[in-house]
Structure formats: C-alpha cells, structure tokens
Amino acid sequence: MKNVSAWILALAVMSVPGMAADKAKLPAYSIPGSVVHTLPVNAAGRHYALFVHVPGEYAQNPDKRYPVVYVTDGYWDFMKLVAVQGALSYDKYAPPFITVGMAYAGDNLDYGDLRRWELSPVKMGEPPGASGHAQDFLDTIEKVFIPLVDREYRTDPKQRVLGGASLGGLFTLYSMFTKPDLFNGYIAVTPAVALQSGWLLEYEEKFAKAGKTVNARLYMTAGGNESPRFIAPILQMNQRLAMRNHPRLAFEFRMIDGERHAGMQLESYNRGIRFVFAPLAPEQGPSRDAP
Numbered sequence: 001m002k003n004v005s006a007w008i009l010a011l012a013v014m015s016v017p018g019m020a021a022d023k024a025k026l027p028a029y030s031i032p033g034s035v036v037h038t039l040p041v042n043a044a045g046r047h048y049a050l051f052v053h054v055p056g057e058y059a060q061n062p063d064k065r066y067p068v069v070y071v072t073d074g075y076w077d078f079m080k081l082v083a084v085q086g087a088l089s090y091d092k093y094a095p096p097f098i099t100v101g102m103a104y105a106g107d108n109l110d111y112g113d114l115r116r117w118e119l120s121p122v123k124m125g126e127p128p129g130a131s132g133h134a135q136d137f138l139d140t141i142e143k144v145f146i147p148l149v150d151r152e153y154r155t156d157p158k159q160r161v162l163g164g165a166s167l168g169g170l171f172t173l174y175s176m177f178t179k180p181d182l183f184n185g186y187i188a189v190t191p192a193v194a195l196q197s198g199w200l201l202e203y204e205e206k207f208a209k210a211g212k213t214v215n216a217r218l219y220m221t222a223g224g225n226e227s228p229r230f231i232a233p234i235l236q237m238n239q240r241l242a243m244r245n246h247p248r249l250a251f252e253f254r255m256i257d258g259e260r261h262a263g264m265q266l267e268s269y270n271r272g273i274r275f276v277f278a279p280l281a282p283e284q285g286p287s288r289d290a291p
Contacts, residue, residue, distance in 0.1 A: 031082060033058070037148065038105045044136065046117070049105040050145060051078045054153065055089060055096035067097040067159035067277065068149060070141065070183075072119060072168030074101025075111055077265070081163070084270045092283040093274045097159075100149055102141070119164070119171040121203070122196050138175050142182055161276050163187035165265050169220075170195055173237070177207045180214045185276030188220040189268040190261055193233035201236055208244055215248035217279075219272040223264035224257040250275075 034053040041047045051074045055066065071077045078101025088094040104114055116124060121134035141162075149155060162183045164172045169191030176186050177200075193200050218241070222234045238253040252275050256264035278284070 031079070032056075034082070037152075039144070039148075042140070042144075044133075046140075047105045048140070048145075049103045050074070050148070051099075051101035051103055052149065052153070053078070053082045053085070053099040053101075055085065055098070057096055058098075058154075062154075065154045065156040067095060067161065067280070068100060068153075068155050069097055069161040069163060069185075069273070070100045070102060070145070071162075072102055072164035072171055073111070073115060074103035075109075077101065077163075077165060077168070077269070078103070080266055080269050081273075084266070084273060088270070088273055091287070093281050094277040095280045095282065097161075097273075097277070098149070098153055098155060100145070102145065115167060119167040120195065121171070121174045122199050124195060134171055134174055135178070137171070138178060138182075141175075142179065146182075159184065159277075159280065161185035161187065161273075163189065163269065163272060164191075165189035165268070166261065167192050167195075170200060173200060173220075174203065176214060176216065176218065177203055177212075180212065180216065184216045186216060186218045187269065187272030187276060188218065189265050189272065190222050190226065190230075191220065191234060191237070192230075193237050194230050198233045198236070201233065201240065204237065204240055208240075213246045213248060217250040217276045218252075219268075219275040220251075220253050221264065221268040221272070222253075222255055223259040223261055224255050225260045226264075230261075 031053065033056060034051060037050040037052060039048045039050070058066070069081060071081050078099065081099045085097060085099060089096045113130065116131040117133050118137040119134060120131040123132040125131060150157060160183045162172050162175055163186070169188040170193060172186050172188045173191050175182065220234070220238065222231050241251050254271060256267050259267070
C-alpha cells in the first residue's frame with residue numbers, strides 16, 4: 001500500500017510573490033487516511049486500482065468494524081465521498097465508514113472510454129466490444145474487490161453500500177436488480193436510465209414480473225436543471241419503484257433543484273449517505289449539543 005499521490009493540491013502560484021520559483025519544491029498533497037491498492041491485470045486486460053479511505057478514528061478502535069461504501073468512477077467520486085464522510089460523522093447523521101473508490105491504474109487514461117466498458121449493461125457506441133460489460137464488472141466487485149477489502153480492513157459485511165453517478169448511477173441500479181443481496185444500500189445519483197431507449201426500465205420490469213424483490217435502502221436523485229429528455233426516464237423509474245411497493249425496500253427520490261448533471265452530485269452523495277445509514281445514525285434531527 002502507498003499514500004494516494006495522484007491528487008495534487010492546485011495552488012494559484014502566479015498570484016503569490018516568489019511562489020513560481022519555489023513551486024518545484026512543494027510536496028504533493030495526499031488525502032490523509034487513504035491508500036491505493038493496485039491490482040494485477042486481469043484476464044480481460046483490465047487494470048484496476050482501489051482507492052481506500054478509513055475514518056480518522058479507525059486506528060484508535062482496533063476491535064471495531066465499519067460499514068463500507070463502494071463508489072464507481074473513483075478517479076472522480078472518491079474525493080466527493082471522503083469530503084462528506086467526516087462532516088456527516090461529526091454531525092452524527094451517519095456512522096464512520098470506509099470508502100472504496102473503484103478506479104484504474106495508470107497515467108493519462110481516457111476515463112470516458114474505460115468506464116463505458118465497465119458500467120454499461122448493454123452495448124453503446126462504437127466499437128460494440130468496448131461497452132456492455134457491466135455483468136463482468138459486477139462479478140469482479142463480488143469476487144475480487146469485496147474479498148480484498150474484507151481481508152485487509154475491519155469491515156462489517158452486513159453494512160455494504162454501492163453508489164455511482166450518471167453511468168455509475170445506472171450501474172448501481174443494474175446491480176440492485178441483478179444481485180440484490182450483494183449490497184444493502186444503494187445511492188443512484190442522476191442515473192443514466194435513458195441509455196439505449198430506457199433499457200433498464202425493461203430490465204426492472206422483468207425483475208418485478210419474476211416475483212423478485214429488494215431488501216435494501218435506495219436513494220436516487222436527478223438534477224432539476226438537467227435535460228428533460230435525461231430526467232424523464234429517471235422519473236419513470238421513480239414511479240415504477242414507488243408503484244412496486246417492495247415490502248423490504250426503503251426508497252427515497254429527490255430532485256436537486258437548480259443544479260445540472262455535475263453540480264448536483266455532492267449534495268446527492270451527502271443526502272444519500274444520510275439515507276442509507278439512517279438506521280445506524282447516532283442521532284437524527286436538531287443537534288443536542290453546542291454549537
């Protein structure tokens with residue numbers, strides 16, 4: 001394991017006298033409490049890396065086990081989850097938890113192309129073989145990522161959450177309908193339900209007609225200022241889930257007012273973490289202590 005070194009603090013060096021000449025001496029900024037696990041290249045040629053962050057109290061509580069939140073697009077969303085974790089724990093709206101950002105190893109990568117392979121359950125774009133491998137990625141999460149994290153960290157296997165945004169949000173819903181018992185919490189941030197003319201809506205329909213159900217907590221969002229064509233299938237999914245009335249599914253949908261596709265994601269993760277961990281939250285409602 002090694003410190004996360006890929007994330008460098010951006011400084012406006014030209015605005016500070018003398019800073020430009022000394023910037024080569026500045027240390028790289030790493031996220032405290034975080035490490036990178038680089039995995040071997042697998043049989044499909046995928047080279048994964050897991051970004052892992054443990055809460056600040058982790059070392060002081062050697063007998064304590066922690067919930068784990070897995071997030072897709074770790075190169076983008078890992079830092080978002082780490083940013084909200086400390087604040088939510090401090091406010092006692094969520095228990096301290098381990099964050100795992102699922103990403104790729106290497107430099108100067110084209111994340112757009114890479115993520116299409118993993119996160120899309122059906123073919124999209126060209127070439128066809130460069131997408132549609134969500135089942136393979138879900139198998140990798142179950143058989144490789146989760147066992148590694150459970151082996152290396154003090155995890156609570158009964159408290160495992162999956163989250164993702166956009167194509168990652170689509171993958172999150174797909175995972176819930178494919179292996180509903182693998183996670184007990186899901187955060188689907190502005191999910192790309194519109195992909196391939198709403199393919200996921202048909203997939204959900206088959207899930208329901210087969211008499212299957214979900215025993216989990218699901219939080220789903222959309223941005224109020226996103227494209228109406230993008231939002232419409234999300235609203236359809238919301239209606240479907242509300243109509244199904246799965247007896248063991250706790251579900252909440254929220255429209256993030258005034259935000260577009262990217263700006264709504266931090267609030268979505270913040271509120272999503274609060275929702276999925278509500279049964280474990282030390283407190284709810286107004287603060288009992290100053291300030």
